[in-house]
Amino acid sequence: MQALLQLYKQWKGADPVATERLPKAGSNRQYIRFRAADDSTCIGVIGPDVAENRCFVYLSRHFTACRLPMPQIYACSEDCSRYLQSDLGSVSLYHALCRGREAGGEYNPHERELIRRTMTLLPHIQIEGAATLDFDQLLQPRQFDVQAAMFDFNYFKYCFLRTTDTPYNEVELEGDLRAMAADLVAAKGPKPTFLFRDFQARNVMIDADGLPHFIDFQGGQCGPLHYDVASFLWQASARYSNALREEMIEAYLLELQTLTTIDPERFRSDLQLFVLFRTLQVLGAYGLRGYFERKQYFLDSIPAAIQNLRRLLLDGVCTPYPHLEQTLKQLVSLDRFNPPVERPEGPAAPAPHPAAVPAEKPSALIVRIFSFSYKKGIPADESGNGGGYVFDCRSTHNPGRYEPYKQLTGLDAPVIKFLEDDGEILTFLQSVYALADTHVARYLERGFTSLMFSFGCTGGQHRSVYSAQHLAEHLHRKFGIEVRLCHREQGITQVLPAKQ
Numbered sequence: 001m002q003a004l005l006q007l008y009k010q011w012k013g014a015d016p017v018a019t020e021r022l023p024k025a026g027s028n029r030q031y032i033r034f035r036a037a038d039d040s041t042c043i044g045v046i047g048p049d050v051a052e053n054r055c056f057v058y059l060s061r062h063f064t065a066c067r068l069p070m071p072q073i074y075a076c077s078e079d080c081s082r083y084l085q086s087d088l089g090s091v092s093l094y095h096a097l098c099r100g101r102e103a104g105g106e107y108n109p110h111e112r113e114l115i116r117r118t119m120t121l122l123p124h125i126q127i128e129g130a131a132t133l134d135f136d137q138l139l140q141p142r143q144f145d146v147q148a149a150m151f152d153f154n155y156f157k158y159c160f161l162r163t164t165d166t167p168y169n170e171v172e173l174e175g176d177l178r179a180m181a182a183d184l185v186a187a188k189g190p191k192p193t194f195l196f197r198d199f200q201a202r203n204v205m206i207d208a209d210g211l212p213h214f215i216d217f218q219g220g221q222c223g224p225l226h227y228d229v230a231s232f233l234w235q236a237s238a239r240y241s242n243a244l245r246e247e248m249i250e251a252y253l254l255e256l257q258t259l260t261t262i263d264p265e266r267f268r269s270d271l272q273l274f275v276l277f278r279t280l281q282v283l284g285a286y287g288l289r290g291y292f293e294r295k296q297y298f299l300d301s302i303p304a305a306i307q308n309l310r311r312l313l314l315d316g317v318c319t320p321y322p323h324l325e326q327t328l329k330q331l332v333s334l335d336r337f338n339p340p341v342e343r344p345e346g347p348a349a350p351a352p353h354p355a356a357v358p359a360e361k362p363s364a365l366i367v368r369i370f371s372f373s374y375k376k377g378i379p380a381d382e383s384g385n386g387g388g389y390v391f392d393c394r395s396t397h398n399p400g401r402y403e404p405y406k407q408l409t410g411l412d413a414p415v416i417k418f419l420e421d422d423g424e425i426l427t428f429l430q431s432v433y434a435l436a437d438t439h440v441a442r443y444l445e446r447g448f449t450s451l452m453f454s455f456g457c458t459g460g461q462h463r464s465v466y467s468a469q470h471l472a473e474h475l476h477r478k479f480g481i482e483v484r485l486c487h488r489e490q491g492i493t494q495v496l497p498a499k500q
Helices: 002-012 050-065 098-102 109-131 146-159 170-185 226-233 242-256 264-292 296-314 322-332 413-422 424-446 463-479
Strands: 018-022 030-035 041-046 073-076 082-086 204-206 212-214 366-373 389-392 450-457 482-487 492-496
Touching: 002 030, 002 041, 002 073, 002 082, 050 073, 050 082, 050 109, 109 212, 109 226, 109 242, 146 170, 146 264, 170 264, 170 322, 226 242, 226 264, 242 264, 264 296, 296 322, 296 424, 366 463, 389 424, 413 424, 413 463, 424 450, 424 463, 450 463, 463 482, 463 492
Parallel strands: 366 450, 366 482, 389 450
Antiparallel strands: 018 030, 030 041, 041 082, 073 082, 204 212, 482 492
């Protein structure tokens, strides 16, 4: 502390009139706010990792020269063990959004604007920030390659997976992870771009004017753009809704296209694999920081990350890697991640489901999907093919038994939150997806043109609506086929057209 005070006096020409030690975050760095006689402030940092400090100081100065919103470095000790930077305040984007999460609904317009500003600044960091960047100044590994991806996979395997005693074949799992790593690296563009790596709401500071500024980028690499988008929008504790994610991906891509040429559909397709990768990587971090270092925030974040993993498995993102998929399915089914559910008494915040992944080829096959009430009978098949599959959702927990949900449907965020937190509907749909995927694939092979799925529950309002909607979106994403959806008792119809 004394050496840091001396650095401050050398820079400012006087001692501070007040000091305030700031709480540590996930790192071992110490932060002290210094206040001068004119009421101006700066942040003093003491970091035990000198190489990390050097990288942060270099990147801060580089990004500041590029007119990007990063902290300005005022002074740095000769050995780089301590430095002074501009004070970006005490409000992170994560904390600025807490009110929206706690309110139990979508973020308000101001909060959404904060998220949008953050997402539209990201491509400038990735593209403009990389244009004159000396990548040799970055920490090793400087490139996101197969080896770098494997470091993160091993982080997950040894700091999280091993702690759960989930059985797996070491050789088969290693093979799948390497195959996935190669697929991730293949998504890189032809020109070097900056990969922030830990791009998440806690590393975005909001100033008094509501403008985002960015910190903790010293772990950055030369790598693909998708990683940072996945890191931010699928941050487990943020719980962004699927609609909000789609809105922000669109805003990001529009801004990105002003800086470089990109295929938006290909980007969206590749993005889901990075969501899976990032989910595994953060589980490794949560395991290390939570299970080994006993930091409660990281322990509290594990259930939301497991929930993200469940949805990715349901959506088939892991299917190309069979042993990894088998291992992860065993992992998410462990009792420790499926505790008894406390039934909510009121609406809660929506839990997101994965973003759409476009298929490559359209098909003449048309799939009709219905939700219905058993009290009013099973929907008739007007095609004359016999009605296809009928699934009974009544074995799953019914939100309609609780007053806050009685006037809502399976399309409403509080009901989605209830069903997905309960988890029974996800297990139910896992079997449905496997059966439907096989059947649709076979129909496509044989050139059939009509297939029907129906979901029934007591009132045709909650569970059946949720299940029908999710199967429709799943089949449309995976196969690109035309899906005609009818929530019969709600009087709602929707056509998801075949993708060209």
